[in-house]
Amino acid sequence: MTMYRKLLSFVLSLSLIPMLVTGFFSYYSFEKSLKNEILKKLEIIADLKVKKIESFFKERAGDAFVISKSIYLQNYFALITRYFYENNQIFFQQTREILDHQLGYYSEAYGYRDIMFVDQNGIVVYTTNLAHFKIEYGKHIPAMFEDVFEKSKTIISFSNVYRAPVSPQSFLMIVAAPVRNSQGMFIGEVFFEIDMKVVYNLVEDKTGLGKTGETLLGKKIDEGALFLNPIYHDPDAALKRIAKKGSGLPILKAVHGEIGSGIAFDYYGDEVIAAWRPIPMLNWGMVAKIDTEEAFETVYGMRNRILILLVISTFIVSYFIMQITRSIANPIVELTKTTKLLKEGDLSARAKVMSSDEIGELAKNFNDMVEKLTSISVSLKDAQRIAHIGNWEMDLQTHELNWSDELFKIFEFQKTIIPSNEIFLKQVHEDDKEFVKIIHTDSSILQTPYNIQYRLLFQDNRAKYVEEQCETIFKGGKPVRTIGIIHDITLQREAEHEILMLNRDLENRVVQRTQQLETANKELEAFSYSVSHDLRAPLRSITGFAELLKNKNIDNLDEKSQHYLNVISESTVQMGRLIDDILSFSRMSRTELMETKIDFSVLIQNVIKKLDNEVKDRKIIWKINPVPNSTGDMSMMELAMTNLISNAVKFTKNCPVAEIEIGSLNFGENSITGSVDHKLDNDKEITYYIKDNGVGFDMNYAGKLFGLFQRLHRQDEFPGTGVGLANVQRIIKRHGGRIWAESKPGAGTIFYFTLPNHQEGDG
Amino acid sequence: MIELKSILLVEDNPNDEELTLTGLAEYNLANDVHVVHDGEEALDFLLKRKNYVDRQNGNPAVILLDLKLPKIDGIEVLRVIRSDEKLKYTPVVILTSSKEEKDKLESYKLSVNAYVVKPVNFQDFIKAIKEVGIFWAIINEPPPGCLRKV
Numbered sequence: 061m062t063m064y065r066k067l068l069s070f071v072l073s074l075s076l077i078p079m080l081v082t083g084f085f086s087y088y089s090f091e092k093s094l095k096n097e098i099l100k101k102l103e104i105i106a107d108l109k110v111k112k113i114e115s116f117f118k119e120r121a122g123d124a125f126v127i128s129k130s131i132y133l134q135n136y137f138a139l140i141t142r143y144f145y146e147n148n149q150i151f152f153q154q155t156r157e158i159l160d161h162q163l164g165y166y167s168e169a170y171g172y173r174d175i176m177f178v179d180q181n182g183i184v185v186y187t188t189n190l191a192h193f194k195i196e197y198g199k200h201i202p203a204m205f206e207d208v209f210e211k212s213k214t215i216i217s218f219s220n221v222y223r224a225p226v227s228p229q230s231f232l233m234i235v236a237a238p239v240r241n242s243q244g245m246f247i248g249e250v251f252f253e254i255d256m257k258v259v260y261n262l263v264e265d266k267t268g269l270g271k272t273g274e275t276l277l278g279k280k281i282d283e284g285a286l287f288l289n290p291i292y293h294d295p296d297a298a299l300k301r302i303a304k305k306g307s308g309l310p311i312l313k314a315v316h317g318e319i320g321s322g323i324a325f326d327y328y329g330d331e332v333i334a335a336w337r338p339i340p341m342l343n344w345g346m347v348a349k350i351d352t353e354e355a356f357e358t359v360y361g362m363r364n365r366i367l368i369l370l371v372i373s374t375f376i377v378s379y380f381i382m383q384i385t386r387s388i389a390n391p392i393v394e395l396t397k398t399t400k401l402l403k404e405g406d407l408s409a410r411a412k413v414m415s416s417d418e419i420g421e422l423a424k425n426f427n428d429m430v431e432k433l434t435s436i437s438v439s440l441k442d443a444q445r446i447a448h449i450g451n452w453e454m455d456l457q458t459h460e461l462n463w464s465d466e467l468f469k470i471f472e473f474q475k476t477i478i479p480s481n482e483i484f485l486k487q488v489h490e491d492d493k494e495f496v497k498i499i500h501t502d503s504s505i506l507q508t509p510y511n512i513q514y515r516l517l518f519q520d521n522r523a524k525y526v527e528e529q530c531e532t533i534f535k536g537g538k539p540v541r542t543i544g545i546i547h548d549i550t551l552q553r554e555a556e557h558e559i560l561m562l563n564r565d566l567e568n569r570v571v572q573r574t575q576q577l578e579t580a581n582k583e584l585e586a587f588s589y590s591v592s593h594d595l596r597a598p599l600r601s602i603t604g605f606a607e608l609l610k611n612k613n614i615d616n617l618d619e620k621s622q623h624y625l626n627v628i629s630e631s632t633v634q635m636g637r638l639i640d641d642i643l644s645f646s647r648m649s650r651t652e653l654m655e656t657k658i659d660f661s662v663l664i665q666n667v668i669k670k671l672d673n674e675v676k677d678r679k680i681i682w683k684i685n686p687v688p689n690s691t692g693d694m695s696m697m698e699l700a701m702t703n704l705i706s707n708a709v710k711f712t713k714n715c716p717v718a719e720i721e722i723g724s725l726n727f728g729e730n731s732i733t734g735s736v737d738h739k740l741d742n743d744k745e746i747t748y749y750i751k752d753n754g755v756g757f758d759m760n761y762a763g764k765l766f767g768l769f770q771r772l773h774r775q776d777e778f779p780g781t782g783v784g785l786a787n788v789q790r791i792i793k794r795h796g797g798r799i800w801a802e803s804k805p806g807a808g809t810i811f812y813f814t815l816p817n818h819q820e821g822d823g
Numbered sequence: 824m825i826e827l828k829s830i831l832l833v834e835d836n837p838n839d840e841e842l843t844l845t846g847l848a849e850y851n852l853a854n855d856v857h858v859v860h861d862g863e864e865a866l867d868f869l870l871k872r873k874n875y876v877d878r879q880n881g882n883p884a885v886i887l888l889d890l891k892l893p894k895i896d897g898i899e900v901l902r903v904i905r906s907d908e909k910l911k912y913t914p915v916v917i918l919t920s921s922k923e924e925k926d927k928l929e930s931y932k933l934s935v936n937a938y939v940v941k942p943v944n945f946q947d948f949i950k951a952i953k954e955v956g957i958f959w960a961i962i963n964e965p966p967p968g969c970l971r972k973v
Contacts, residue, residue, distance in 0.1 A: 588923075590891075593919070593920045594891070594920075596920035596941070597836050597920055598838075600838070600839065600948060601838035601839070601842070604845075604948060605838070605842075607946065629945070635943075636943035636944070640922070643923075647923075647924070651924070
């Protein structure tokens with residue numbers, strides 16, 4: 061049930077039910093009082109009618125009494141009776157005329173049909189009605205009058221209603237009164253014949269009864285009640301129609317002396333309201349009745365009007381309630397519509413702010429919230445778009461599967477497609493399909509997370525590489541959702557492939573270069589080999605044959621020739637040394653390093669010992685500081701140290717006292733002279749130095765110092781090949797160190813070299 | 824017919840040959856020297872092939888072998904010598920200009936008996952040759968089957 065309907069039915073029931081209940085009850089009590097009033101009115105009318113009938117009959121009885129007691133009548137009664145019996149026609153006629161005269165007025169004034177004299181034997185001796193006279197005069201009264209005749213001998217009494225024998229449409233009654241003579245003897249009775257029309261007129265008077273009003277007279281008989289007057293639906297009812305016992309008709313109650321009123325059914329079966337009364341004087345009963353339809357016409361009219369009014373007001377109230385309800389419910393309905401739109405993915409949907417009340421505030425806050433969520437969602441979407449990552453989510457209860465926009469893009473599906481596993485599998489590469497199916501099935505059974513890579517294949521034969529990761533979310537130990545991401549890794553894969561190709565290419569090139577290098581090395585080796593052999597052989601020949609020549613002609617050779625031959629020999633020796641040095645230099649470059657631990661202190665001592673020959677005639681102060689050990693190729697390092705120390709020895713040869721200091725720099729020192737040209741890192745390297753107080757050199761030429769065949773001194777000053785320092789530099793570099801020198805002409809030289817601090821690295 | 828001499832000198836350089844023979848001559852060893860000029864000839868001589876088919880039995884007391892030789896180099900000659908049943912114990916002295924580690928290593932791997940670098944200086948050279956000659960041709964007792972100067 062919608063909010064609107066709920067609210068509507070609530071407000072409607074709240075307002076309409078009291079209204080209807082109040083309407084109904086007020087109508088009900090109104091109807092009741094109205095009916096009571098109508099019944100009361102009917103009772104009054106009935107009472108009035110009873111009184112009228114009774115007073116009519118009382119008057120008639122009074123008439124009879126007055127006449128029967130008058131001496132005049134008593135006298136004439138006796139006279140006419142006598143004349144009747146004497147058959148004295150003349151007197152009889154005279155008397156009769158007098159009586160006619162007197163009683164004729166009377167009869168006319170009171171509407172009697174006839175006034176009869178019945179003598180004590182029940183013989184009709186006089187009648188005012190001439191028509192009667194012919195029939196009844198002189199005869200005994202009819203049997204139906206016997207009762208009244210008997211009764212009336214003592215008191216005035218009424219006969220039953222009877223039909224006039226000559227005109228059956230007329231109904232008559234007799235009031236009989238006894239007549240006595242002056243001695244008080246009963247001499248006969250006076251019969252007053254009443255035309256019931258007068259009574260019927262009284263009864264039929266509809267004043268206050270309306271159109272369907274009717275008054276019934278009845279007389280109790282053995283079978284029930286006999287109707288005494290003609291009635292509307294049955295004009296022949298009088299003295300014929302009987303209301304049988306047990307039929308419950310009101311007339312029965314009336315003839316049984318009951319007084320009452322109420323709703324009943326009449327002789328014709330119509331629903332009526334009736335008032336029933338007895339008329340004890342005559343032993344009759346009377347009923348006054350009106351059809352309820354007419355009686356309650358005003359009530360029913362009122363009821364209809366009230367009903368119409370209720371219906372109209374119900375409609376009006378309902379209409380206003382609907383308006384009000386709508387105005388309350390509409391913002392909420394709108395809000396609901398907006399949430400539905402949002403749920404369906406229309407992120408631009410916003411709730412209408414229709415009012416400034418709490419609902420308006422709710423809508424506004426809701427919009428703000430949606431705005432924030434949308435911006436988060438947009439960020440997420442952007443992130444997914446940029447990263448080429450889509451995500452999916454599956455509800456394990458409903459099996460509803462959701463894909464993010466980016467996922468549709470990765471799969472290259474229209475957004476109108478409904479996500480399903482079958483559709484997804486269509487895009488998976490045939491070769492990977494089985495694998496993906498197995499992984500998905502396993503995961504759905506065991507709820508295990510997975511991370512797989514596979515290919516998608518599109519209709520244009522384009523392939524995409526994707527990586528999929530999946531996890532199951534549990535709630536209270538029960539799996540509720542599976543969530544996963546799919547990452548388009550095609551670009552990465554292509555890049556990786558390219559790197560792989562480049563690497564392969566690079567490897568090929570390295571192999572090629574290595575081969576070239578190996579070839580070059582081999583060539584160089586062959587060259588060196590050839591140099592060592594082929595350059596030395598001619599030298600040997602030169603020196604050899606020069607020597608032989610000298611030996612052979614030693615006596616014939618003058619001093620100059622001998623000198624020449626000596627020069628030739630020395631030059632060849634020098635040449636030989638050069639060749640040796642070059643070969644050694646090239647060997648240094650080529651031979652493999654055999655790294656071992658080197659005890660530098662021992663190494664230095666050994667080198668100095670070897671130089672004994674050269675220094676034996678010299679005055680040298682050696683200052684050998686303790687130095688840290690290092691690792692390196694022992695023979696190479698020995699060669700380097702030999703070179704450096706013998707250099708120091710060589711270049712101090714002109715000093716009266718040579719000072720040679722060997723040591724290493726302390727932690728943090730840059731140099732022993734304070735130069736900062738070479739930044740040192742004592743953590744990573746050890747710096748050794750060899751310092752002398754020899755000739756030194758101009759620092760301008762420092763760049764040439766370590767060049768092959770580069771010399772800074774003349775051959776005759778300090779002989780050499782210019783290979784030594786080049787060799788040293790080569791050795792130090794091959795060990796991963798650096799070498800440099802500081803010097804000043806005449807002030808000595810310091811050579812520094814570094815070696816990697818392997819100990820530090822190890823420690 | 825070629826006579827067997829106690830020293831086989833394998834030397835392609837005529838100058839070196841002359842200087843070597845000069846050195847050996849000082850101890851009268853020059854006449855006991857047979858000189859071949861390349862590796863192939865050396866093997867022909869030792870294995871009695873081609874020109875040396877008719878050579879008398881026996882192996883030299885010492886072979887002075889240069890390394891750098893035309894056709895077949897010294898190392899290869901040494902390898903053949905060491906792998907031949909009849910020749911393998913023959914003393915071989917490498918007499919070369921090469922100071923290369925590689926050459927030395929190769930030679931010693933093939934169980935060379937001595938490795939002498941020819942000094943450039945003449946005096947040193949003569950001295951070296953003389954000592955080699957005296958030691959191998961006179962002092963040393965060669966293995967059986969080798970000719971020896973009496």
